[in-house]
Amino acid sequence: MGRDWRKRSRRVGGAVLRRARRGLTAPAPPAPPGPTPQQRQDARIEEALAAVGAVEASEAGLPATTSPVALLALDRVVRRPDLPARLAHLVPASLRGSWEGRAGVRALEAPVAADAVVLAKFDLGSRVKLRAGYAEVGLALAVQPRRADGTSGVTGAARSAEMVNRHVPGLAPTLHAVGTLDGGYDWLVEDWVEGEPLVSDRRLAAHLDPLLERLAELHRGHGVRHARPAEVWGESFLEQWGTVREEGLVSDAVGGAVARLVAADRLLRVSWTHGDLAASNVLLTDSGLVVIDWEHAAERPVMYDGARLHLFAADPARTVGRIRTLWAGGPTRSTYPPEQELALLHARLVCNAPRRLARLAGHPRREIYLRQLTRQTDLLAGLLELPPGPPPTA
Structure with missing residues (x-):
């Protein structure tokens, strides 16, 4: 009886093995079609x-x-x-x-x-x-x-x-x-605001001074306080910046320079900001400039809006100069020089890139975002007086 059991066992085992081997080469059943x-x-x-x-x-x-x-x-x-x-x-x-x-x-x-x-x-x-x-x-x-x-x-x-x-x-x-x-x-x-969006970088440049002046009024009205990078972002900034460096989105020189700026932990100006200050969100009306789409508004470093304006500027160098002049800040100025304050906020925005690129995988707007990211990393390098690195390709 024991021999019979072993024979049956070998037969069953061989059948299972043959089926398994066939399964290794057999095509998988087609997946049900998903929505187009x-x-x-x-x-x-x-x-x-x-x-x-x-x-x-x-x-x-x-x-x-x-x-x-x-x-x-x-x-x-x-x-x-x-x-x-x-x-x-x-x-x-x-x-x-x-x-x-x-x-x-x-x-x-x-x-x-x-x-x-x-x-x-x-x-x-x-x-x-x-x-x-x-x-x-x-x-x-x-x-x-x-x-x-x-x-x-x-x-x-x-x-x-x-x-x-x-x-x-x-x-x-x-x-x-x-x-x-x-x-x-x-x-x-x-x-509904009757007006024309400043959709081109040149139109935005033509109205840059009154826009910066009105935003400076907002800062003064809301109040300006000071905070160090560690207070604003905690340890997450350096962790996220480490991911940016690991994925090759910035050059080693830019990566190291930003890390040193964060480590300096000096004072940044913080006030009420729009959060998405693209040219399309600034309208020229009969009564002056109106800014729409305040959905991202919050209290954060003032140069967050400055970085967005710099990113979309027709003349980035002039834009930095006007920001330095019109957002001088008097007794509330940052203890980072304006260019470094602006560089920190560009870097902070670049920290969003790994997550955003992953979300845009396969999306036609991914290439548009990559071009914007390349411009932003180039501007960041310029503010740090460093040569730009290779364009991000992640």
């Missing part, structure tokens, strides 16, 4: 329009409708076929003008009263961020998903609206309403 990029974008647009409709139904100051409205969709924009001209700058420059005959345009219907809905350009998650415009009533709507800590971009914008305009009247749009939606979205309604 177009299907993912359609789902995001559907989510965005549902959120807009829900806000319109709950906020009396906004137009609303229960009937389907004919709309056109292209890329991350949904708009009425006859989009009012006053809302033109809500739409990205590459998608403005007539869409007649344009490839990729889709017709759809939804019960929303907004004239245009635009999804955020780097919004890659399953939740949507958007802005919508209402030409007839002159209002804008922003909807943002709530973060794990219970805040959202709406939190920063709402906090800024009253405070900024108290110190520098007219610098930010007037806020009308703030609320929440089921599903973890926050929203706000504010004035």
Whole structure:
């Protein structure tokens, strides 16, 4: 009987081994097909329009409708076929003008009263961020998903609206309403600002001085305090900067120079900042400059905004000179020289690159971000009086 058991065992074992060997070479069963990029974008647009409709139904100051409205969709924009001209700058420059005959345009219907809905350009998650415009009533709507800590971009914008305009009247749009939606979205309604975005670096340069002066007024009104890098960022700065160096995003010379600046632990100026001071967020109106999209606003080193202006400057050297002059700070000046203070904030922004590049893997905007990152690392090297390194390719 023992011999019979061993024979059966060998037969079973051999069969298992043969099946295993076949499995090593047999093709894996095809994975179920996932959604196409177009299907993912359609789902995001559907989510965005549902959120807009829900806000319109709950906020009396906004137009609303229960009937389907004919709309056109292209890329991350949904708009009425006859989009009012006053809302033109809500739409990205590459998608403005007539869409007649344009490839990729889709017709759809939804019960929303907004004239245009635009999804955020780097919004890659399953939740949507958007802005919508209402030409007839002159209002804008922003909807943002709530973060794990219970805040959202709406939190920063709402906090800024009253405070900024108290110190520098007219610098930010007037806020009308703030609320929440089921599903973890926050929203706000504010004035639609009639004006032209300073979308080119040369237009921004032409209005740089009044912009810096108004931001300096904001700093004085809010108050300027001093903090050392270790107080502002803790140990995370050097840890994240170490990752930047390990991934080869900066030269060894720049990497070492920044590490020494951080280690010096001198004083930085800290006040209220916009947080995303790109040229497209600065509008020239009949009454002067207005800065929109305060969703990233917070108290942080003042050169955070300076670094953004420097990054998008037509003449970076002149921009540094104007920042040095108009943000001199008097008794509140930093104990870092202005160029070093600015270099530290560029470095801090570069620390976001490894995470952002990973999130943008496979996304068409990754190359755009790489070009921006190359410019930023070159500007950082220039501020430190060092030659630029090779362009980042991570």
